[in-house]
Amino acid sequence: MKNRCKTKVINVGGVKVGGDSPISVQSMTFTKTADIESTKAQIDALQLAGCDIVRVAVSDEEDANALKTLKQSIQMPLVADIHFRYKLALIAAQSVDCIRINPGNIGSKDKIKAVVDACKERNIPIRIGVNAGSLEKQFENKYGATAKGMVESALYNIKLLEDFGFSDIKVSIKASDVERTMESYRMLRPMVRYPFHLGVTEAGDLESSMIKSSMALGGLLMEGIGDTLRVSITGELEKEVEVARSILRYSGRQKEGITYISCPTCGRLQADLVPLLKEIKEKMPKIKTPMQLSVMGCAVNALGEAKHADVAIAFGSGDGLIIKKGTIIGKYKERELIDVFIKEVLITEQEMLEKQGI
Structure with a gap:
């Protein structure tokens, strides 16, 4: 650029x-x-x-x-x-x-x-x-x-x-x-x-x-x-x-807000990713801090794609993983996965702000 x-x-x-x-x-x-x-x-x-x-x-x-x-x-x-x-x-x-x-x-x-x-x-x-x-x-x-x-x-x-x-x-x-x-x-x-x-x-x-x-x-x-x-x-x-x-x-001209990474739908999906991604975006609070979030529908891409994400969620069959900076921090049932993910995003945002002295 x-x-x-x-x-x-x-x-x-x-x-x-x-x-x-x-x-x-x-x-x-x-x-x-x-x-x-x-x-x-x-x-x-x-x-x-x-x-x-x-x-x-x-x-x-x-x-x-x-x-x-x-x-x-x-x-x-x-x-x-x-x-x-x-x-x-x-x-x-x-x-x-x-x-x-x-x-x-x-x-x-x-x-x-x-x-x-x-x-x-x-x-x-x-x-x-x-x-x-x-x-x-x-x-x-x-x-x-x-x-x-x-x-x-x-x-x-x-x-x-x-x-x-x-x-x-x-x-x-x-x-x-x-x-x-x-x-x-x-x-x-x-x-x-x-x-x-x-x-x-x-x-x-x-x-x-x-x-x-x-x-x-x-x-x-x-x-x-x-x-x-x-x-x-x-x-x-x-x-x-x-x-x-x-x-x-x-375009890289605004360092503000959330950038979402989500996998393409394919035969490996273990969850109905389209409505899940929509639900995450609707529930996610407005965040101005630049953050990269990854939303994946299976374990195949999850860890590799999540390496560069601040926080990632990987849906499985009835459960899934929360990943932070490439490290798995927990496995949760699908019914609680999104709420845990959003909570972890807010914690991560606060950590990033504190690091910047804000």
């Missing part, structure tokens, strides 16, 4: 993005923003799921004017998503922690300057959001909806903001497929120092988005590219956060 690219640090409502700051997870509500009660409920659910920054759509003045009340009722940094109507950005900038615009569809340079001035006044950053499906005509006509076209659009829009003396910028250049998304971010990365917001746009339902996002975002993260990310899933708010956290963890 490559070292993370060094980028400028910006501040989004107290969450630092870029540099050596932790890679943050974002999501977006799908309620009408002016429906403050429903929007707040979605934001609260996202925060509980582990989201760091939330974005809301601002489609009209009713939405824009609701942002002040909404911001006062939540604890998470709030980003306003603006398209076409620059005056909505001027209203939003009075209340939110970041403005997301595609400068290409905002209009004239005077309108973009007005948005920049409003953000300067409150010292909030701007996210330049370039999407393959909404490129400015000059780039689409010359390059088509290609990675080159997206990068040229991003560079043009970055320069627009820089010409107005603005540099608190983060950039996203998203396509709906893995290849163009990765190519775009890779191409732009050596050209600018601004932090990148990673994402695959219009990624589809849970299955499609998990695959696309894991390939594109996970691959980029392992190359050292990316400072914040969103996994876009149709209608699955908390899942967006869950999948994003998993991508961060399995």
Whole structure:
């Protein structure tokens, strides 16, 4: 895995993005923003799921004017998503922690300057959001909806903001497929120092988005590219956060939480592993300490696979083993095995914290 690219640090409502700051997870509500009660409920659910920054759509003045009340009722940094109507950005900038615009569809340079001035006044950053499906005509006509076209659009829009003396910028250049998304971010990365917001746009339902996002975002993260990310899933708010956290963890960019190892189902299984693994994950308390847990369905793989696990469970025929750091610490009946396993995980976590002096 490559070292993370060094980028400028910006501040989004107290969450630092870029540099050596932790890679943050974002999501977006799908309620009408002016429906403050429903929007707040979605934001609260996202925060509980582990989201760091939330974005809301601002489609009209009713939405824009609701942002002040909404911001006062939540604890998470709030980003306003603006398209076409620059005056909505001027209203939003009075209340939110970041403005997301595609400068290409905002209009004239005077309108973009007005948005920049409003953000300067409150010292909030701007996210330049370039999407393959909404490129400015000059780039689409010359390059088509290609990675080159997206990068040229991003560079043009970055320069627009820089010409107005603005540099608190983060950039996203998203396509709906893995290849163009990765190519775009890779191409732009050596050209600018601004932090990148990673994402695959219009990624589809849970299955499609998990695959696309894991390939594109996970691959980029392992190359050292990316400072914040969103996994876009149709209608699955908390899942967006869950999948994003998993991508961060399995790419090695987030040293936090549980990594599960579980054996493939085969004819050697001595227990019904699928519901047992589900039960373990449902019962397991939320743990932030980095831990590797192994869940095996027979003795053949258990000891070998468990050598590198902090705690392992190996189900047998009516009973099973609890293994810690490769050493068997006990054999238990199946009815008590899961509870003993969870108890041992919590003990191990406490030991790890004490070792760190926490």
